[in-house]
Amino acid sequence: MAKKFISIWTIVTAMLIAIDAYLIAFYAPIEINQGAAQKIFYWHVPSAMTMMTFYIIGGVASVVYLIKKNAKADALAVSFIEIGFLFCTIVLVTGPLWAKPVWGAWWTWEPRLTSTLFVWLVFFGYFMLRASLENKDHARLYGSVLAIFGCLHPPAGFKFALKPAGCNVADADCFYYNCAFTRRLIGLFKI
Amino acid sequence: MSKFLALIKKEWILAGRQKAVFLSLLLFSTLVILLIYFGLEVLEVKPKGIVPPVIWLAIVFGGTLQLNRTYDFERDEDVLDGMRLIPDIATQFYLSKFAVNFLMLAIITVFSSFVASILFDYPLFTELRNIIPPLFLGLLGLTAVGTTFSTMVMVHHKRDILLPTIFYPLIAPLSIAVIKSMQPEYLDAASWFKILLVFDIIYVTASLLVFDKMMEG
Numbered sequence: 475m476a477k478k479f480i481s482i483w484t485i486v487t488a489m490l491i492a493i494d495a496y497l498i499a500f501y502a503p504i505e506i507n508q509g510a511a512q513k514i515f516y517w518h519v520p521s522a523m524t525m526m527t528f529y530i531i532g533g534v535a536s537v538v539y540l541i542k543k544n545a546k547a548d549a550l551a552v553s554f555i556e557i558g559f560l561f562c563t564i565v566l567v568t569g570p571l572w573a574k575p576v577w578g579a580w581w582t583w584e585p586r587l588t589s590t591l592f593v594w595l596v597f598f599g600y601f602m603l604r605a606s607l608e609n610k611d612h613a614r615l616y617g618s619v620l621a622i623f624g625c626l627h628p629p630a631g632f633k634f635a636l637k638p639a640g641c642n643v644a645d646a647d648c649f650y651y652n653c654a655f656t657r658r659l660i661g662l663f664k665i
Numbered sequence: 666m667s668k669f670l671a672l673i674k675k676e677w678i679l680a681g682r683q684k685a686v687f688l689s690l691l692l693f694s695t696l697v698i699l700l701i702y703f704g705l706e707v708l709e710v711k712p713k714g715i716v717p718p719v720i721w722l723a724i725v726f727g728g729t730l731q732l733n734r735t736y737d738f739e740r741d742e743d744v745l746d747g748m749r750l751i752p753d754i755a756t757q758f759y760l761s762k763f764a765v766n767f768l769m770l771a772i773i774t775v776f777s778s779f780v781a782s783i784l785f786d787y788p789l790f791t792e793l794r795n796i797i798p799p800l801f802l803g804l805l806g807l808t809a810v811g812t813t814f815s816t817m818v819m820v821h822h823k824r825d826i827l828l829p830t831i832f833y834p835l836i837a838p839l840s841i842a843v844i845k846s847m848q849p850e851y852l853d854a855a856s857w858f859k860i861l862l863v864f865d866i867i868y869v870t871a872s873l874l875v876f877d878k879m880m881e882g
Contacts, residue, residue, distance in 0.1 A: 540878045595834030603831055606821060616817040619875045623810070623835055626867055 511575040518568040521561045522590075528558030529593070533625030536618035548614045551621055552604070555597060562594045589627070596624040668754060672761035679738050680765055686734070687769065694727035694777045702784050716787040717796060717847035721803065721840060723777035725833075728770045732811035733828050735762055736819040745819075748880070755880040756873060759812065763872075767808045774800055796847045799861060803843035806865045810835055813872040816879055839864045 498516045505512035535551035538544065569587050570580040581587070600620050607613040680687070701719050705711060739745045748754055778796070782789035814832050818824035839861065845851055846858040 540875065589838065592834050592837050595837075596831075599831035599834060603817065603827065606823065606827060609820075612820070615879060619813070619817065619879060620831060622875065623813075623868075623871060626871055627835065627838070 508576050511572050514568050514572040518565060518572060521564040521568065525558050525561035525565055525590075528554045528561065529597075529625055532558055533621055536621035536625075539614060539618045540622070545614070548618065551618065555600060555621060559594070559597045559601070562590060562597065565590055566594055593624065593627055596620070596627060600624060668751070669757040669760060672757055673764060676761050676765040680769070683734075683737075687731075687772075690727050690730055690769075690773060691776050693730060694723040694773050695780050697723045697726045698777060698781050698784060711785050713787065714848050714850065716781050716785045718844045719785065720774070720778050720781045720796070720800075721843055721847075723781065724770060724774050724800075724804070725807070725836070725840065727773045727777065728807060728811065729829055729832065731769045731773070732766060732808075732815045732832075733818075733824060735766060735812055735815040740819060755877045758880070759873065759876040763808055763812045766812050767804060770804050770808055774804060795849050799843050799846040799858060802858075802861045802865050803839060806839045806861070806868045807836055809865070809869045809872045810839075813876060813879075816876070839868075 494516075498513050502513060502516065504510055532551045532554035535547050535554060539547040539551060566587075569590070573582060573584075573587075574580050600617060603620055604613045604617045607616065698719055701722065705715065736745070739748070748758055778789060778800075781787060811828075811832060814828060814835075815824075817831070818827045821827055842857045842861040842864060846854050846861055848854055851857075
């Protein structure tokens with residue numbers, strides 16, 4: 475039953491991706507300033523949103539595992555983090571593909587791009603840690619701890635919500651971005 | 666409190682027995698600074714702003730070796746299992762490890778700062794006001810996370826590789842904050858200092874919260 479469901483789900487997903495690709499290529503209009511490169515946004519932005527959502531759910535499941543020591547919570551955490559990692563990889567590949575024609579460089583050390591790279595590295599370490607620990611209980615326990623730290627990774631957690639409208643994202647040391655970021659982060663802790 | 670003091674005393678005695686290893690950590694930090702210097706030899710005049718990152722890198726690389734040794738004595742003969750039998754010991758045990766690691770890293774910091782200031786002709790004493798607060802906060806965050814993570818890799822035979830792999834990505838934003846806030850000529854140094862403070866609050870709190878659970882495991 476489960477196998478049949480997965481097969482049907484895979485076919486439906488593949489069809490939706492194909493339709494999506496067709497609509498992006500032929501239906502969506504070409505943006506005046508950025509040209510065809512802007513079409514990457516149709517993959518990049520939803521991938522980033524999915525990544526954030528899945529990492530947060532994975533982090534919450536890890537907290538639940540740490541409190542209850544429930545293997546199901548750990549399985550849930552690993553599943554969500556795996557999918558989050560996949561979408562994080564998509565974000566890191568599509569970001570530079572968009573940046574090259576628009577900003578003239580593959581990598582600009584823009585705060586969001588950089589913090590996404592750090593998050594990708596943290597969760598790459600998460601999988602390495604889990605795979606290298608032979609004791610399953612240790613793998614679950616320490617994996618959960620690392621996942622919690624990964625999700626607490628502040629710039630990653632707040633980067634989308636806190637970016638002010640006036641910030642010039644092309645500037646790697648975006649002064650106003652950092653000011654507002656700090657102000658709001660400190661404000662959050664005051665609450 | 667008496668448990669904490671006893672643990673600190675134990676850590677201090679154990680650290681005292683490993684003076685030779687600690688000296689090699691200082692040597693390693695010096696070598697890191699030397700290698701960076703040779704890497705930058707193409708620049709005839711070394712900008713003043715290069716030195717704070719060099720000091721921080723020497724601390725991170727030398728510190729990682731120290732952090733990897735945190736549980737050298739607990740690894741053998743199931744000492745940690747014995748510790749688990751003592752009620753309400755986890756936080757005090759963590760704090761004792763944290764305190765010793767912090768002290769060791771602080772010594773590496775002072776030593777590396779002197780070496781870097783000599784090699785790069787850096788006015789260390791006039792810059793102390795700018796570099797001490799960020800370095801202090803940076804060491805706090807680095808030690809908090811490092812002590813927690815060294816628990817994770819303690820029993821692993823490839824811990825020398827595993828610790829940096831999981832540790833460096835997490836402290837990378839902290840490192841950026843330390844380096845930027847050490848340079849007052851950088852416009853946004855004050856904002857980075859506040860970010861550094863927030864990192865410390867998050868890392869120290871999270872470490873204290875999860876260590877209890879890690880000891881249960």
